[in-house]
Amino acid sequence: MAAGTLGRVLSTVLDLILPSSCAGCGAQGASCCLRCFGALTAAPARRLPDPVPPGLPDCWSAARYEGAVRRLVVAYKERGAVVLAAVLAQALTHTVLAAVREGWRRPDGQWVDGRWVDGRWADGQRGNGGLVVVPVPSARRSRRGRGHDHVGRLAGLVAGGLREAGLAAVAWRGLRQTGRVADQAGLSGPERVANLAGSLQVVPAANGPPGAFALLVDDIVTTGATLAEAARALRSSGLRVPLAVTVGATRRRSQINYGDGR
Template identity: 65%
Template sequence: MLNAVLDLVLPPACAGCGAKGACCCPRCFDALTASPARRVPVPRPRGLPDCWSAAPYEGAVRRMIVAYKERGAVALAGVLAEAVTRTVLTAMGEAGGWGGGRFAVVPVPSARRSVRGRGHDPVGRLAVLVAARLRALGLDAEPWAGLGQCRRVADQAGLSRSLRAVNLAGSLQVVPAAKGPPAAGALLLDDIVTTGATLAEAARALHAAGIAVPLAATVGATRRRS
């Protein structure tokens, strides 16, 4: 809440580099959108869909994601959504499109305590904006917040690759009370991919409900490490 109030009082500055004039300057926007690519964690976790990101999670891109996700800089939502939309279009172009059918844009859910602490649902907001942009471009996309946590998980920070997989295994499900998905296929959406364990668990939960997941997209991707 305090960050939102300060945004109204103080002159805007770029969240990526601090330059005055906008929440994202042209140079940082270029850093965010210039290199959409397939960025698959190595080793690749079992069940991970084809995984694309807008940019490496470093420098200005990292600072913008952190400002949006952890510091309430919701004015960055449109910028990040634009980066993800361009990434999805690039991925679909390489794969030959989505086949012309309707598909769901599914955000990886945050824990309720995290949403309360942040005061907003960053990935859920991005899913709505990305779906709207894809529809404006003629694709039959609909946001669908049908995934939810079915048990508590530990904070992922500091966990090894193997411990992250154990921590997340079986933690997500299609929410029983959710209406059916708007399509048989799903585009998974998250802010960052590190080991891929979260996206793989989300894909597993969707597959268990009979929903295909050919693609996952994120804003940032940490550098590959073996």
């Protein structure tokens, strides 16, 4: 058994037999206490990186990537706390629904019977108009190290949550990496865009993507370069990509000085 998989299994077993504590604040009880869950879900909003990379869809996040929210994401992503998947997926689903409600107030479109209807995104020629929930893929070596596909699991849970809310949605792991990219740490926004250019492609499917509109899902957004590259790849297959949602959004320097970047 791979080390990452073994660690995930042991973590799950320990969650079942040992008293739990909140990954966000350390309080005894649930793996995510009510206070930290509130921090995670209280303020879903449009949070765009600054500058916005070309091709980035409308980008919403559940919360700022800081404090308890950051600790919850790190515990799930890097420390094998897979029990937090349901909590993070609830926050993502809540964020999608908040974005949909925002759409209802827009004069140029509305959400009807699980599909977006307006002059830019409506497409009666393909699929059922529902959402194809697409996770941004991690590098294969990262998945092996963690022992799980953390965003893929979230995408499946989000699709289920949207169906429970009455929206047509299906999860589809339709993206894959085409090769190695340089470490992103320390790169500027434009450098990240250049580094990631062409790094993702759509997985060949016999019948094409299972819908018309893609909803991109990821854990955090920093410069938006990864989401923009994922959107480019999906659009190349004919999908519309109106929206991307993440659990957290990092606070860019220009946002600290001049506002929240909406």
